Amino acid sequence: MLSLFATDFIENSLMKFIQTSGLMAIFSEGGYKYVIMICISLLLLYLAIKHKFEPLLLLPIAFGMLLTNLPGANMFHAELFAGGHVHWDIFVGKAGLIDYLYLGVKLGIYPCLIFVGVGAMTDFGPLIANPKSFLLGAAAQLGIFLTFIGAIALGFTPAEAASIGIIGGADGPTSIFLTSKLAPDLLGPIAIAAYSYMALVPVIQPPIMRALTTKKERMIKMSQLRQVSKTEKIIFPLVITIIISLLLPDAAPLIGCLMLGNLMKECGVVDRLSKTVQNELMNIVVIFLGISVGATATAASFLNPRTLGILALGIIAFGCGTAGGVLLAKFMNLFLKDGKKINPLIGSAGVSAVPMAARVSQTVGQKDNPSNFLLMHAMGPNVAGVVGSAVAAGILLCMLG
Amino acid sequence: MTLFVIDYPLPWSNILLIALFGIAIVFVVLVVLVYIMRLFGYVFTRKHKVTNTKAPLAISEEEVVAIVTALRLYNSALHDKESDMLTINRITRMYSPWNSKIHGLTQMPEHHNK
Known part of the structure; x- marks a missing residue:
């Protein structure tokens, strides 16, 4: 018995x-x-480790993707966030580890904290010295709005189209911030597209830059930038925060955090805080953000034709943004005197991707004129692009949120 | 099989207007910033110029040259006071195989005839 x-x-x-x-x-x-999803996550891990494709983010994203696609592990439950809001009534009873981490994305905390770190690592000096760079930063946002139209033509809703378009801003935290608000279902594919294309900036941009410029234009040497005083650098974040937040309150969280980090760096009296946000805080948030964003890439949300559409539109957004910056620089040259002309190559740095896009401008410029140093000039549009993409995100959030 | 179910939720005119207004607002906001930053630059570079132009008024060029020459002569006439004693400090190091000559050199060097 x-x-x-x-x-x-x-x-x-x-x-x-x-x-x-x-x-x-x-x-x-x-x-x-x-x-299939496990294989894709392993491929992304391979790209991050072997080819160093934005490894700091792609590695945790890919690992989050791996964790969420291990059946039975129950680490992430998309149904807790269904319909665009958190279902608090069943959250505590059902939530797994990544659900708790994902709250930081859902509530828009991680992208803003990352922006504090980005601000503390950014030198706005070249932008203050040459405010015209703001225009190039604005022109490079053209890709966002053209892709928005393209995405709607492919059948995405306006909110989804805006989230796809923001890939063209080449700014990871901004893409995640906007997508988590407008189209959380697409967060996984959009984050992966944004970070993969940012890693591919040195491959995507140079052919477009060369196609749109002549050798003579690429050889233009720009006059040296004026020196920027410490006072200017301290006042700059305050002015930008006040003006942009007043004009566009939806952009205030991103711009406010970016400028807070920058003020910490420039004021020189809170070195400990500045170092913390640049290193420890940034690294911790990147880990949480990466894992939780990767976890949203479940088989149901990732393995469909829409993901292919997002990947295709993402690269178009990047290309249009690059072209927009270069073409506006050429247009501005029509009105500028000799000696004050802009090298159109710096226009492409208007897509954020700091500092990779600026380095691309420098590299492409030096191929035609080895004595030309465009890096500092390109840093102006590059950091203007960060401000521009945050403004564009605020506009889209305001119109479609 | 259709890849996408195309059901446009907004009329195309609205979609184009959103895109157009969107990029226009980005430009307007950033153009406002361009002008503010130019004003900013104007104020600060002017401030620099004012301080730079005031300096020569306080003291003439000849006087600056005279002061610099006097300082140069004064400094070149100065010498450090140095002790005449030379000492060699003997340092005793703890034995370690890392600094041992026995372990570092070949004990029976071989002569290679070329």
């Missing part, structure tokens, strides 16, 4: 163990999707 009971118990326990195992889910109907 006892032995019969023991056999039943063992049999039941084994059956339960087998049924709850992830392998069972993989071999059940539709289980191949988990395998």
Whole structure:
């Protein structure tokens, strides 16, 4: 009798163990999707580790993707965030580790904290010295709005189209901030597209830059930038925060945090805070952000034709943004005197991707004129692009949120 | 099989207007910033110029040259006071295989005939 009971118990326990195992889910109907997603996450990990594609973000994103696609692990539950808001009534009972981490994305905390760190690492000196750079930063946002139209033509809703378009801003935290507000279902593919294309800036931009400029234009040497005083650098974040927040309150969280970080750096009296936001805080938030954003890339949300559409539109957004900056620089040259002309190559740095896009301008410029140093000139549009993409996100949030 | 179910939620005129207004507002906001920053630059560079132009008024060029020459002569006439004693400090180091000559050099060097 006892032995019969023991056999039943063992049999039941084994059956339960087998049924709850992830392998069972993989071999059940539709289980191949988990395998595909695991393979994609491993590919992204390979790209991050071997080819150093934005490894600081791509690695945690890919690992989050791996965790969420391990069937049975129950680390992330998309249904807790269904309909664009947090279902607090069932949250505590059902939430897994990544659900808790994802709250930081959902509530818009991580992108803003990252912006504090970005601000503390950014030198706005070249932009203050040459305010015209703001225009190039604005022109490079053209990609966002052209892609917005393209995405709607492909059947995305306006809110989804805006989230896809913001990939063209080449600014990861801004893309995540806007997408988490407007189209949280697309967060995984959009974050992956944004960071992958940012890593590919040195591949995507140079052909467009060369196609739109002549050799003579690429050889233009720009006059040296004026020196910027410490007072100017301290007043700058305050002025920008006040003006942009008054004109566009929806952009205030991003711009406010960016400028707070910058003020910490420039004022020189809170070195400890400045170092903390540049290093410890930034690194911690990047880990949480990466894992939780990666976790949203479940098989259901990722393996559909819309993801391919997002990837295609993302690269178009990047290309249009690059072209917009270069073309506006050429247009501005029509009105500028000799000696004050702008090298159009710095226009492409208007897509944020700091400082990679500025480095691309420098590299492409030096190929035609090895004695030309465009890096500092390109840093102006580059940091203007950060402000521009945050403004564009604020506008889209205001119009479609 | 259709890839996308195309059901435009807004008329195209509205979509184009959103895009147009969006980029226009980005430009307007950043143009406002351009002018503010130019004003900013004007005030600060002017301040620099004012301080730079005031300096020569306080003291003439000849006087500056005279002061610099006097300082140069004064400094070149100065010497550090140095002790005449030379000492060699002996340093005793703890034995370590890392600084041992026995372990560092070949004990029986071989002569290679070229």
